Amino acid sequence: MTAELRASAGESLYPRLEPLLAQIQKPIQYVGGELNSQVKPWEDAAVHWALMYPDAYEVGLPNQGLMILYEVLNERPDALAERTYSVWPDLAALMRENGVPQFTVDGHRSVKDFDLLGVSFATELGYTNLLEALDLAGVPIHAVDRDESHPVVVAGGHAAFNPEPVADFVDCAVLGDGEQVVGDITDVVKAWKAQGRPGGRVELLARLARVEGVYVPGFYAVTYGADGAIAEVLRLRDDVPAKVAKRTVMDLDEWPYPKTPIVPLAESVHERMSVEIFRGCTRGCRFCQAGMITRPVRERTITGIGSMVEQGLKATGYEEVGLLSLSSADHSEIGQLAKELADRYEDSKVSLSLPSTRVDAFNVTLANELSRNGRRSGLTFAPEGGSERIRRVINKTVSKEDLVRTVTTAYANGWTQVKLYFMCGLPTETDEDVLEIAELAVEVIRAGREASGRKDIRCTVSIGGFVPKPHTPFQWASQASAETIDHRLRVLRQAINADRRIGRSIGLRYHDGKPGVIEGLLSRGDRRVGRVIERVWREGGRFDGWSEHFSFDRWTQAAAEELAPYGVDLDWYTTRERTEHEILPWDHLDSGLDKEWLWEDWQEALSEEEVADCRWTPCYDCGVCPTMGTEIQIGPTGRSLLPLTVV
């Protein structure tokens, strides 16, 4: 397309998109116009951000991270932010046919017109969708091929803590909380543009690389040794940091976003409003990357939460509020919060929920409070490990007796369905550990029938394959093969079905082990894995998080062929256990965790030793607070929620 023919920057593509919408599934997801969405005049902003969630609209829309940044950026008079999501293959084909590029759903502007494309990676399985979006946008998929006319592609989200597999495709990765760093990036881009873009794209990236928390992979080179492992990570400029440290937002009450959550017309995966009640977790579950990379714990106060709930409900009209965090029952004021919110909304039809619950009798009390006058159907607990032994390995200790007692209490309190989350393929795991899940479920149903006097109670066991993640004590671990996972799931199913009188009350939900292997490759991969991702995308791979689109064979074949020249393979990245001093691809990216501490914690896992939570016991020197200059911020504040005044 020549410069003359090109539509002016920021122009709406909607007139060209509309005829295509009549020919596809669920067109509503592409039209925008949602409550609390906004379209600012293009010319009014100095810096334009396209924010992408690389999955379908119905999955991406409720994402809190994206919604927060959308609001924070749009509050700035000099910035504009619009959202874009992955388009399904039916529309993608029509867009290519008709020359319609990747667009934002707010102003239907071409993604290519924006200064920045921020992509939030909650999971590595979105990588092929990034390539698809770049290609649809008319942006070269390789960062080295981009010029000043192209947006700067910025990766964020938890997966950005090891962005090496997508290092060839992104210009920068942002580590940690996004609220403040997006402002810093905006300032840098604004100044560079105002100065007439001195030094071109390289200078802009160099300036961005000096922003705390921003990693520019292009300024680092990686070399590999004869054994296939990384030999060295070299800085190519001396004005970029040797180690890039994550960003941490302190005092969450100062950042009460989203204030006006976007309410979709289309159905989404979460039909509720979420309020994040704290960030970070120090429970120390060794499998949990989120808990490791988001330290320390920073609570919102009970009053801060109360006003976010109230303002959010007013702004959205939602009838359900989820009190979100990594382990919500751990909030220092949760009991009072649950009671006072339940009091406040008792007469309205607003329901409250607590996702992700530890196995703890207190959680049943909380759930009872929140469902005071509502239906008690399902309650979810996450023991994660089947046996007491494996729960010590993963540092999520709960005794079998406590577990059975807690679940039984739930049945006795009128809950008819309990869902139990487990993982399979954990380090040191044997068939016996997994088979204990069946024993546990059987016991839960027996005790539950007795305690509740009902036969119709149900227990659903939901189980997934474990994928070792960077920046966790299990980053050195051997990942279980798909065959191992599938075998353990098979024996578990047989054990549950052994006694039909009990087994019919137990449901088993699981996924086969194959997608986990690819997630493992992408999670702990290095830059060489980028060639696999590109190959898979070129062969049609996208929406890899969707079983109907995921092709294991396409991935394994691409991995075999693309990795062979380097003398490594899929197993090398997944089932191989790493040694203590191997340079890991993410070692130059600093989550604050001390690598020596992580190794010690890994050794303690192997010897089944537990670590207590540092909120209530002395610091165990994970390294985060001193390295990052942060501290635990928890209550109780002693404050309480005031009754709402009648309007």
Add this chain to the structure above:
Amino acid sequence: MGRQPDGPPPPPTVQKLRIRYAKRGRLRFASHRDLARTLERALRRAGVPMAFSAGFSPHPKISYLGAAPTGAASEAEYCEIGVSVRCDPEAVRAGLDASLPEELAILECVEAGEGTGSLADRIDTSVWRVELPGLSVDELRPALEEFLARDVVTVAKRTKNGLKDIDARPSVASASAGEGAGCAILHMVVRQGTPAVRPDDVLAALAAVADLHPPLPPRAVREAQGRLDDTGTVADPLGPDRAARLLREHAAI
């Protein structure tokens, strides 16, 4: 015995309000389910004192009448809500309208007139206006004449159970061809029934009888709904409610 909700049953419906609304522009791509969700949230934001069904999962009392298909715009969608506190219908209209996205508009809200019967009984016909971009009226007219001259025009319709043959002709009470900016316009009055004949089906019928294939996707707008009388006019379904109100006011004086 399972748990029962504590406390008294929810307050009863004291007033029924009948609402006419429009979906326009981009939001013509909203499905009926999308609209229902959006409307229910807007009612909450607007603070309309809805009446609820009893039980553990109370639902607001709303009933929808035959929704326009996804992709079709409409100036005449109808629903009826039950409220637990008497409201000024115009205040509800304005409040609800302000709580909705711009392209959803609440056009009218009237109190259901006592003894006037159900709203559903007053709707059996749709008035459609279908813009056909890239087509001239001279192309449309002969095709339409051919269609109207037939007694039976069979088209395949996509249903839940796969493709099914239906006769598109008898439902079309009247139709004419007009001209707009860069497009032909198909005006038609279509009886509602089972199987439902929608604008797409009539266009498929035009393709079948006269090989008419619009080069671009058509844009349909439902302009009105109501009861078709012998003279071929479609009566305003809210008319009897308005008349009842006038009578009430008159009696009060």
